Amino acid sequence: MEINLYALGSEADPYPTYAWLRREAPVYREEELGTWVLSRYEDVYAALRDHATYSSANGITPARGGGMTGSLPLITEDPPTHTALRQIVNTAFTPRRVLELTPDIDQVAADLLDAIDTDDVEIVEALTVPLPVIVISRMLGIAEGEHERFKRWSDAVAGTLDAGPASTPLEEMEIERRNAVVEMLTYLAQVIAKRHAEPTDDLISLLVQAEIEGERMTDAQLVGFCVLLLIAGNETTTNLIGNVLNILLDRPELWARLREDRSLVEGVLEETLRFDSPVQMLWRTVTRPVSLHGVDIPQGDMVMLGFASANRDATEFPDPDTFNPERDWGSHVAFGYGIHYCLGSPLARVEANVALNAMLDRYPTIERGEAEAVRVSSSVLRGFASLPVRVGSG
């Protein structure tokens, strides 16, 4: 079977293809870009644990020229560089700090939902896109009123987390997008210079001052890290919220149950991460020859790790194609695993939790709107570019 990996994430149902890969070709050779594909839970998990063999330093997508994801700090670094940087950013990005932000995130969600004045809502535009953008720009200390510009910048860089022919290195980006990226880098460098001179209590100030054993981040690392937060944090969280709403639109009885019993919200979100993972796959490069299931992978080749496929593997999750928020979802790899485990997972979880609770508070019912929902067109990310809903007012 010939598989177009670079269209899978945007398909209505890529899961039968993943099931075929797991069953028939656990080490699949994809010819177009010449990468290997791992799809079984045990193989993806083992690769994530073995970062010495499965390196991130060559980029985490096989984008031509690396796109902007070819050389980001942290996520495309191996130890020891990764270890030192992760320690520094960990000090600024703690779960406790995220918890402190919860009332603020509640307010952002309430304001966005207050602004809706009709029962027919394009929920991506109204809630799922602006929520993470506003939250991260506030965390970084980007001035109020700059959020719109920030969103434009975020869109310009988000498109670069793409594998395959669709992705474009900076020098080949269309001029408008390139201008947006350059404008963003300049703006961030200015904010960083200001925080050096006069620190406040925002995340950039914390990052500027954070040090481990006398080491601080360089200005280039600081700018790169801010860009990473945009790429890694915004569209992924947008997609998680869109995916959970999409699932609930087909399950009105679960919506009603959730309204009565909010203790189920966590299970619904974690099961969504497993069942329809916002990051479907990422790549590594093998630093030595690897032999797996009788197939030899030469040193230096790129290997795709199928997070979404692993999360549907029946050996780890019995009855994997059933959405069951009460199952044991603890071992899903939607946020990765090991040294690169998602730094922003506490923030993403709080944002999705707040968004879903705010919707449940307001709307006794929610149905599909008349217009078609549109999937994000991406090889790597899975979510909705548009999700029209009709909300029932209380």
Ligand code: HEM
């Ligand atoms: C539902 C939302 C999210 C999903 C599904 C997600 C998924 C992931 C995954 C799979 C990885 C591992 C990458 C790898 O192994 O190569 C990762 C890493 C990372 N994520 Fe997230 N992410 C989400 C939200 C966020 C947010 C909100 C932020 C920050 C604002 C963030 C920041 C990061 C960073 C900095 C890394 C790199 C960590 C490292 O290399 O040590 N993510 N994320």
